[in-house]
Amino acid sequence: MKEDSLANKVYTEVRKKILSSQLAGGARLVESAWAEKLAVSRVAVREAFMRLAGESLVEFGEKGGCFVKDMTAADVKEIRELRELLEVGALKLLFKKKNKQLVKDLELICDDFTDMVNKGYYGGACEADVKFHERIMEGTCNSRLISIYKNSNIPLFHMKLGAIMGQMEDYKDTDTEHRALVAALKADNWEKAYSTLVHHLDRGEQAALEWM
DSSP, X not given: OOHHHHHHHHHHHHHHHHHTTSSOTTOEEOHXXXXXXXXXXXXXXXXXXXXXXXXTSEEEOTTSOEEEOOOOHHHHHHHXXXXXXXXXXXXXXHHHHOOHHHHHHHHXXXXXXXXXXXXXXXXXXXXXXXXXXXXXXXXXXXXXXXXHHHHTTXXXXXXXXXXXXXXXXXXXXXXXXXXXXXXXXXXXXXXXXXXXXXXXXXXXXXXXXXXX
16 A cells, blocks of 8 residues: 555544544654554654644644644634534535435434443444534535535544543433434424534533533
8 A cells, every 4th residue: 555545544543533532632642653553654654643733633742742732712612613604504405405314324323322332432432423413514415515524623522531420421412412403304393403403512512611
């Protein structure tokens, strides 16, 4: 495999871990560890880290080392605002398209999320959470909107992983809200879908600020 393809492999994997909060802000990314983990050269890892730095997902320390970039309160506010603009717009398009297969796909993702949480696979649950929102965007079939969403590198508002009480409540609330959103979409109830999505984003923003 070519070096640029290997670098993209590293980029994709690390980006996924960051956006799903499996790599928290401030976490150090060790070149040798990632090279061994993904069976690639350190050159490929270094190229991937440079690309992630260009997208403001990681940063290099003054004394060396690569670290996941911390989110500030201002970052959380901006992400919350951006998510509402993009996801509410996407939701409007979904109500016009009335895609039954999309509803089935979202229901399956909800089931995956629930299953992951029940089994204690919290990293997998967070990846299912990311997938849920990405599938909503993909359902619009609007390539420009999808590109804007993906290039914005929008992270989850899960700031910690694990089976602590507060986090378990967050997983439960996320599951409930996702399923309510899908049910509203299935029932063609725009008001319920809109209010559920906005509440979901508001709760996530508040939780992220509280965890800082």
